[in-house]
């Protein structure tokens with residue numbers, strides 16, 4: 506398995522030179538395997554995904570806040586009518602998923618009726634989507650704490666284990682379940698929107714801190730933890746300082762274009 510970061514910014518895209526090292530696109534992560542391609546969320550980073558034609562392609566949504574769906578209509582490959590593509594989310598049923606995307610991409614907010622135009626896209630229950638790649642990898646969902654709800658995902662096969670935990674406000678209530686799901690992962694993607702100082706003023710906003718990620722990494726015994734959903738107010742310089750000060754070789758602040766092999 507190979508995990509590629511296509512969008513690592515949280516909340517809103519951040520163009521500009523001061524964000525160019527880490528990247529300004531919002532949430533999108535690609536999971537590639539010789540038997541499948543899964544795209545986790547379709548923030549503005551989704552524009553540059555190259556959808557494969559040799560394997561099933563599943564776009565899997567954690568939830569539907571703008572920063573996780575905004576890039577959806579802008580991926581050229583998505584318009585190719587000869588490519589079967591599946592959309593799914595563990596957060597909602599396939600009918601709800603179609604309705605949500607249909608209303609987000611309709612003329613009040615977007616010039617065309619996206620769902621009605623992309624007739625080659627098939628909507629699946631999460632259990633159906635998981636079955637498609639079942640022989641090469643087991644995918645399970647993880648309930649996350651976020652306003653409106655969010656689903657994390659765990660990928661596990663012979664080569665390793667990878668957990669995607671966006672967006673999530675870490676707390677004592679959910680800690681034990683999350684720790685046991687993520688135990689001994691090869692890679693965890695963590696919602697590090699805030700520092701611990703920032704978080705103290707933003708309880709209930711649905712995000713965690715970089716420092717909580719560092720503790721979580723040690724408590725799970727994972728190999729690596731990538732901080733993602735970077736604050737749109739944090740420029741490259743501030744990010745480099747944070748990464749240096751955390752001083753944990755197994756923790757990194759994810760950069761757009763970065764690839765981790767599992």
Ligand SMILES: [Zn+2]
Pocket residue numbers: 515516532570572573672734
């Ligand atoms: Zn988000």
Ligand SMILES: [Zn+2]
Pocket residue numbers: 568570651672711
């Ligand atoms: Zn969110």
